[in-house]
Amino acid sequence: MVEQTHDRSGLDELPTGRYSDRELSWLAFNNRVLDLARDAQRVPLLERAKFLAIFSSNLDEFYMVRVAGLKRRIDAGVAVSSAAGMLPRDLHDAILARTAQLMTEQSRIFATQVRPELEAHGIRILTWADLTAGEQHRMHELFTERIFPVLTPLAVDPSHPFPYISGLSINLAVLLRNPTTGTRQFARVKVPSILSRFISLGEGRFVPLEDLIIQHLDEIFSGMQVLQHTTFRVTRNEDVEVEEDDAENILVAIEKELLSRKVGRPPVRLEVEDTIDGEMLELLRTELDVSSREVFKLPAPLDLTGLFALAGVDREDLSYPNFLPKTHPDLVRGIETSAPADIFKALRKKDVLLHHPYDSFATSVQRLVEQAAADPQVLAIKQTLYRTSGDSPIVDALIEAAMSGKQVLTLVEVKARFDEQNNIKWARKLEKNGVHVVYGMVGLKTHCKLMLVVRDEPDGLRRYAHIGTGNYNPKTARQYEDMGLLTCNPIITDDVARLFNHLSGMTQETNYRRLLVAPQGIRTGLIARINHEIAHKRAGLPARIRIKVNSIVDEATIDALYRASQAGVPVDLWVRGICALRPGIPGLSENIRVRSILGRFLEHSRLFWFENAGRPTVGIGSSDLMHRNLDRRVEAIVSITHPGHIAEIGELFDMAFDESSVSWHLSDENWTPVTTNADGRPLRDIQERLIERTATRRH
Structure with a gap:
């Protein structure tokens, strides 16, 4: 994915008031969490109680961070309007008013729906x-x-x-x-x-x-x-x-x-x-x-x-049915015994695209680290750790590798919000056991999800890499939806190696062939792709943009998507949380559709799809479309080139935007839950469909 300079021509032609406020959009997201607590038709009772708890936990963090920051600006006398045009005091008032409505509604749902239903099933507070x-x-x-x-x-x-x-x-x-x-x-x-x-x-x-x-x-x-x-x-x-x-x-x-x-x-x-x-x-x-x-x-x-x-x-009977992830088929194919698969052998045959939690994290990513730690032919392991669990087998494997004489480097992000204490603890433990620990880069958080293994093989050194959208945390890997690429492609592994050298050695590396890397390259790279789609559309060639992120706030990217819509390019945005873009506005965004999907698993992957005149350019990575990701974090997006993997990601977008799938639709600034068809029959949940597909796999 080659970087290109963003052409900002035409920016002044876009209307003012084209952004939604990010804080109010976040509150709209938390209201969608409340929708799940309300949904007695699709969500089991104990899960509805859990969503009430998640709503509260989300709101706590929002106030501790976002509202606290807003109050600091007010106290400091900062009177600069937000991108949506709201002054800090007006925004604070709007947040407080909306919060009062949401908390009152949460209390009502608990008191009149969830609590009585729990009591009817013998669960009493x-x-x-x-x-x-x-x-x-x-x-x-x-x-x-x-x-x-x-x-x-x-x-x-x-x-x-x-x-x-x-x-x-x-x-x-x-x-x-x-x-x-x-x-x-x-x-x-x-x-x-x-x-x-x-x-x-x-x-x-x-x-x-x-x-x-x-x-x-x-x-x-x-x-x-x-x-x-x-x-x-x-x-x-x-x-x-x-x-x-x-x-x-x-x-x-x-x-x-x-x-x-x-x-x-x-x-x-x-x-x-x-x-x-x-x-x-x-x-x-x-x-x-x-x-x-x-x-x-x-x-x-x-x-x-x-x-x-x-x-x-x-x-x-009151919870989601048990779900057991399965080993990815490409990691069990040809294995005749019950012994764990040889990850290195499998990756020499082909790249593997993982989709968690449906594909087991334990028998893929975790297995790669553990196999590398025990393999005498492995010379070095490098890994980023943004968040991990307190009893992480990955940390144990890295320590085992270091104690056996391998070169082990971990980049521990001690600035990971609310996990700082936990990460400091594990950083100290890693250092004590001989692991080379780097504590991020000055002024930047290291948010990319990367692992590199260097192995001495008969035909020379070979490198194996994992580039993911989620953290190296075995616990959340069973609760969060994420994707990852396992590969020994020499172009990708060379990119990853140079990125690790940049992180640990403070190089000025910016030249990558299959990666887009923030803060220098993701915004410019994605906007260049958007502009290519505009050019394809004007040339009468196939053009389409599909993006899945947790949040989209970055104004430059939003403006590029608006211009794509104005040029007639269909744009589909799959956004779990904040969306500052306003779809469906005539003359600006009528070609943009925005969907949100919440459910049993937290939708966490970031996917990027550009039709590219019929030869799709597709990427997965760690970055959301927010200022902090694009300007103040080290993020990485890797391009996906295997036709089967491209088709798999394309199918996910098809399912998300299928009118038979449960989702929330955004029109301008209003979110509407769509859970039934015109006849009142329930729509299908995309996560349930993927669970069913996983359950029927042979492996």
């Missing part, structure tokens, strides 16, 4: 009054033995200032009265996060931990009279900001920044029970320094991320 006498006795013993010892009640008085409230913790606000003096006093009790939020009583019965603590407030504040109590929760700015002087200091800087998270992070949201007393609310609001618009009154229980606890309930 109870109050203390609902417990039997025997259960109350057991919970009293549990409180005395395991909960009371870890509680730290904090009073507020002239000698005790208002305590620091940690972000996302559930807290009890308690109003006390001294029976001797008659004075009233405020106190706070933090609900311990180290204990399960919903305590299992067995047989599908749960009680919120905060309810258990509330019933024992008289013991916690012995000798005092409890006048009032309520729960509240604060969301704070939790984004990591690091000034990088040089690569050597990145790790230390990150560690210091993580420590600073514990104090001094300003609140961006306050959640309280809707029954809270006005005086107590005013005290909390004043002490936490949040505006009335940043207060969200909700029915108890607060923080529905606690519904993740229900995932452990053993009710197959």
Whole structure:
């Protein structure tokens, strides 16, 4: 995929107001998550509860990062409009208003749909009054033995200032009265996060931990009279900001920044029970320094991320059917025994295009690392690690390889948001065991998903590579939809080798034959492809653009797609999350279709398809079409040339845009769920179709 300079001619001819705001578009995405919690026809009950938890978790991160950043701009007096034309204060107001609507709707879905249906199936989230006498006795013993010892009640008085409230913790606000003096006093009790939020009583019965603590407030504040109590929760700015002087200091800087998270992070949201007393609310609001618009009154229980606890309930009838990934056919073909396939032998025959979670990660990518670690002919292994699991077999294999004398390089991105602490831990472990660890590049996050294996073979050194769209994380590989290419094609492996040298040796390499690499080359490369499609269309040749990403925000790319639409090029965009492009506007984007697909697996792959006059140019990679990916990250897209692989990716796009598939359709700025046909019959879920196809494969 050759880079070409982007021709920006005609840009001024495009109308103003052509972008949707990215933050409001993200909220629209989270509303689509709520749609799944609403969907009793297609989504099993326990999965609907899980989607309520995912909605809450998503919103927490959105406020900790995006809203926190917006507030910083407002506080700094920045009055620059967004690409969509909104000033920071106006955008903040719009976000708060939309959030209030969404959180109210989430509470309604839980209270009137999901919770009653759970109870009808014997799964109950109870109050203390609902417990039997025997259960109350057991919970009293549990409180005395395991909960009371870890509680730290904090009073507020002239000698005790208002305590620091940690972000996302559930807290009890308690109003006390001294029976001797008659004075009233405020106190706070933090609900311990180290204990399960919903305590299992067995047989599908749960009680919120905060309810258990509330019933024992008289013991916690012995000798005092409890006048009032309520729960509240604060969301704070939790984004990591690091000034990088040089690569050597990145790790230390990150560690210091993580420590600073514990104090001094300003609140961006306050959640309280809707029954809270006005005086107590005013005290909390004043002490936490949040505006009335940043207060969200909700029915108890607060923080529905606690519904993740229900995932452990053993009710197959209320969950998605079990799904077992299968080994890719090209990695088992010709194997006569039950021994693992020889990955190197398979790749010398042909490239392998993986589609997770349908194709097993364990018997493909993970197997490649493990085989390389154990193979005496392997001389070196290089790998990027952006996010991985705490008990990663990939990390263990890399350590095994280093201890056996192989040259092992890992590029650990310690700036991976909210995984910083975990990545630091594994970076230290890798270094301790002889792995050469590089901590990213100054000013850039390394987000590309690359692995390179160098092997000494009879005809000389041969390199094997994996280029993927997702992280080297065996756990999320079973939950996220991703793609990856396994290859020993010398052109691709040479590109990957030079990219690794660029990452570890700080070279100025920008010349790649089968890769597009950000920050220098992805935007210009993709826009060049878009312009080629415009030229093909004008020449009467086949032209079409199909792109699948998590989000599209980059204005230059969006404008190029608008110009393609104006030239008559059909453009299909498959976008899971944010879409700042507005399709279906006459004279601008009437040739653009946008679809979103959410479901059992998180759609995570990034795919790029250009018709190229009947000789499709296709790529897969790590990059979304956002400023951070294109300008501030090292990303890689590899071109796919095998006709079978091109056809496979083309079929995925066909399925996604098939009118018989469940999806959300975007028109201008409005998303519409399409789940049934004109006769009211349910449409097919693309993920279910792929699961069925996998189940019927011979291997």
